[in-house]
């Protein structure tokens with residue numbers, strides 16, 4: 006599915022990713038944890054092709070295709086989806102209009118038939134319901150005046166509409182109340198299948214009780230410093246990250 | 257990489273789609289402006305003596321006036337002797353009596369512009385008066401309008417057929433001496449549209465005019481006069497284009513609207529004059545005076561979408577004379593490359609409980625400059641009058657500029673004036689969100705810009721709202737590939 010080899014990247018002349026390796030097979034869920042500023046969001050942004058994030062070495066292939074040379078919109082059409090840690094607002098552009106443009110373009114690229122307005126609206130309402138957002142949110146500007154939790158659920162709703170093959174969720178759980186957390190987890194679980202993979206960035210072991218990962222990685226100082234099964238998350242919760250840095254430094 | 261830098265690049269690649277030159281034989285008056293020029297134009301139209309005199313008087317006044325310099329625009333001094341003041345397509349000499357008689361090449365020009373002159377217009381139920389350079393070429397649907405008692409014809413024809421209306425109303429809203437360009441127009445106007453809606457009549461269809469400047473080095477000075485008699489209702493749309501020329505061309509129009517008691521006039525403009533090239537060469541100088549007078553309980557609504565012209569100087573205004581009269585101004589002005597726009601409105605509240613609304617959306621891209629200039633004046637008699645102004649600017653890139661010049665004068669203590677203004681940009685983060693969702697930058701910018709203009713577009717007649725959206729897209733985007 007996605008193979009990341011020795012990935013190095015910098016932002017504003019600062020090296021952030023310093024030789025990151027990660028392999029994710031189809032159908033797998035990988036959780037990434039790690040201290041603030043470690044480079045977790047940077048990884049998502051680099052994979053998605055955010056401007057100003059400069060790749061200085063290494064490679065990333067999605068289904069055998071080098072994605073680092075593609076424009077961000079092309080990567081999206083290849084099935085890469087990034088749920089943002091901080092979703093931005095686009096005032097004046099309705100959520101519905103935005104979704105339609107997005108779904109149309111992604112489906113077209115993937116050779117799927119365009120949805121007519123009726124089908125589309127029906128689907129959009131369904132997905133809103135699935136993430137517990139009132140359908141009236143479709144008429145509002147993209148994220149305009151949405152609460153923190155509503156923004157996160159809106160991201161998830163978009164993900165459901167687009168049916169990507171690689172989903173990167175960047176702290177989609179932060180700022181969610183307990184019920185919303187469950188709603189999001191259920192949404193993700195419902196989308197799990199053998200052809201779709203997930204990178205779930207989180208600070209909280211709690212989310213992983215709901216979305217049970219196949220692997221847990223620790224990202225620190227621009228690299229994956231430790232990988233393990235879901236029990237690693239429990240260990241991290243107990244011990245924090247300090248011991249890893251020591252372990253790493255010693256290695 | 258989808259940065260603002262990239263949008264700038266795309267914007268810079270913009271092509272002007274209406275910029276072809278038509279190969280139509282035309283009769284053009286040699287350049288220069290003297291009393292003889294004025295007499296020539298008047299004679300060409302076979303005008304009665306009173307009209308010739310009116311023009312000459314205006315000309316003499318114009319000679320004593322000076323180009324206004326207060327607007328936030330810069331352009332080289334215009335040499336008025338270099339311009340030709342009259343140009344008619346040759347085949348027009350005898351004047352077409354119906355659409356069938358119109359030069360097919362001319363119709364092809366309109367087709368190229370995407371102006372659906374005949375069938376499509378019929379379907380849309382719109383009557384069209386098309387002004388090509390200086391003369392009206394075709395007025396459709398006259399019969400149907402005549403049935404309703406509506407008069408819709410070239411103003412040159414109205415001078416002959418309805419002299420009493422012309423005499424009474426021409427120059428009544430925009431006096432000859434009003435400003436430099438208006439005075440010039442009075443002296444040399446060649447044609448334009450005339451509309452009269454009788455008492456209590458709801459005009460059965462949208463009325464529409466298309467203006468196009470085709471000849472090199474000609475000026476276009478059209479003049480529109482719309483009179484809505486008591487309790488009547490009319491919606492009027494004008495569209496404008498011009499071919500690409502290296503040199504600047506002058507367009508100085510005058511539009512006068514008279515809404516008598518209880519009448520309603522809705523006037524919409526989609527202006528797409530040639531804006532000049534990427535280096536700022538060529539383009540139309542668009543100096544327009546548009547003003548309406550609203551009598552008791554009358555309502556006048558100006559809606560404009562301005563994307564063209566090298567320099568725009570335009571302030572569609574309302575004189576709210578009658579009690580309870582209403583004035584509205586909805587505007588989208590987009591400037592790109594080296595375009596300069598200074599546009600806005602004047603709302604002059606004279607009557608009691610008069611109301612005005614101003615919604616202005618300015619979009620600046622490239623190295624352009626976009627200014628909103630608005631005056632709201634509450635006169636001593638304007639008891640209980642209200643104004644609401646909202647003035648939003650959107651900047652694309654960091655080499656463009658937006659300015660707001662609101663002038664407020666309140667001479668009545670009960671008058672209420674509200675003013676809101678915002679400035680925003682399209683951020684790289686917004687663009688990245690769109691791209692991450694598979695939407696390319698061009699589409700993203702056009703979506704955001706259209707969203708920004710929504711409040712104004714919804715005031716346009718349906719089919720033109722779509723056209724306006726497309727026009728913005730064209731004005732902002734390079735041809736892909």
Ligand SMILES: Nc1ncnc2c1ncn2[C@@H]1O[C@H](COP(=O)(O)OP(=O)(O)OP(=O)(O)O)[C@@H](O)[C@H]1O
Nearest residue numbers: 016017019021039040041042043044045046047048
């Ligand atoms: N646009 C930028 N300009 C300057 N520095 C940046 C930029 N983006 C990221 N950084 C820096 O890169 C480092 C990694 O940031 P990143 O957002 O990837 O961390 P993170 O692991 O996601 O942290 P958190 O857990 O707090 O979300 C930080 O030191 C951050 O300040």
Ligand SMILES: [Mg+2]
Nearest residue numbers: 045046047090
């Ligand atoms: Mg982060």
